[in-house]
Amino acid sequence: MPELPEVEALTGFLGDHLTEHEIVRVLPVAISVLKTYEPPVTALEGRSVMAVRRYGKFLDLDAGGLHMVVHLARAGWLHWRDRLPDGPARHPATTPHRRAARDLALMRPGKGPLALRVALETGEGFDLTEQGTQKRLAVYVVRDPAEVPGVARLGPDPLDVGFDEARLAALLAGERRQIKGALRDQSLIAGIGNAYSDEILHAARMSPYKLAARLGADEVHGLYEAMRGTLGDAVERARGVAAGRLKAEKKSGLRVHGRAGEPCPVCGDTVREVSFSDSSLQYCPTCQTDGKILADRRMSRLLK
Known part of the structure; x- marks a missing residue:
């Protein structure tokens, strides 16, 4: 399970790679990964990432008024892709028909650990995956990270300056x-x-x-x-x-x-x-x- 040091490193890594880039596609592959439904995950599309923050073991992608909050749980992980399969999410050569076929293939159950994919306008992006049968990987789309129950009940961060x-x-x-x-x-x-x-x-x-x-x-x-x-x-x-x-x-x-x-x-x-x-x-x-x-x-x- 990723803990504070790994999530802190992921926060820095994603901050360098996502900040000021536009999210053009959010594709949930496993239904179990989404823990909120309003706002819809598609509301992130067309927004730019303003900052990436950490709350305990939660990752927060601030997309200018909306937040995608991720908890990787025990068997989840984030995989960065310098080039997502089939090129950029809005590549001119990717027709709606081909894109729909690809998305349907990804969403077939039992085809692998892929749970959710996020694509940027650059063709880069990341996948969230989860191994095993216990599906605890969680993604929330909220207007305030405090709306996520796990974030709201967090104790103090042990590396905060005020934690003496x-x-x-x-x-x-x-x-x-x-x-x-x-x-x-x-x-x-x-x-x-x-x-x-x-x-x-x-x-x-x-x-x-x-x-x-x-x-x-x-x-x-x-x-x-x-x-x-x-x-x-x-x-x-x-x-x-x-x-x-x-x-x-x-x-x-x-x-x-x-x-x-x-x-x-x-x-x-x-x-x-x-x-x-x-x-x-x-x-x-x-x-x-x-x-x-x-x-x-x-x-x-x-x-x-």
Whole structure:
């Protein structure tokens, strides 16, 4: 799943490639991708992109009074095309008949992961795709990003200038859940997902099961420094990276997430994993849990 650093990089990339260019075609291929119907997605056509912004893990394409807000969810991605298939969306050689035939072919169900295509007057554009059967990729067309429920309930951005250690302490003070879950709650802190919560907790040398409300002042300080450092470093690594290479860049910078069975780069202990019904976390026992191996929840249920 793209998280704050990758979405921040996509924001910069799209800002460079979309700003002041006209949207000439928006083609939804998967019906499930559209979460709003008024204004219609076709209302974006003929408008120029004024700016591209990020809200947590949401992308916002400001088209002068209308906003196309995108959430890539777990399996969604954005693919930039220097030249869309069959040339520019309004190329003189592309007759209405040929264009209609192409669009019908794209809209046939089960023909691939393509969910939505956006074309510019230059012939460039991007595709939104989603792998798998769980269709969570979401596109909203609104007059104000705050109309999107997920944007409206976002907590503060951890990289904002005003997000200081005292703010983090205040947010965690009333949390009676484990710190791993608290970090992933978008209404508490925006932009952190499964991967970077693992990385932040590893950098802070903190168990993912530690209760958020029980953190002492020193622990909050360590967590704050780990959060700012981990996310800031990831943003810098991703800055200027083309959209197609961001996934590989993210993976290359991860120390524990997705690396179960490999040695911890800090202490050399084996990175361990705890699996849940639809996700997993990775951690280092020596660095984070005083050597204790956390029980795998799925295996624990099987053994009962």
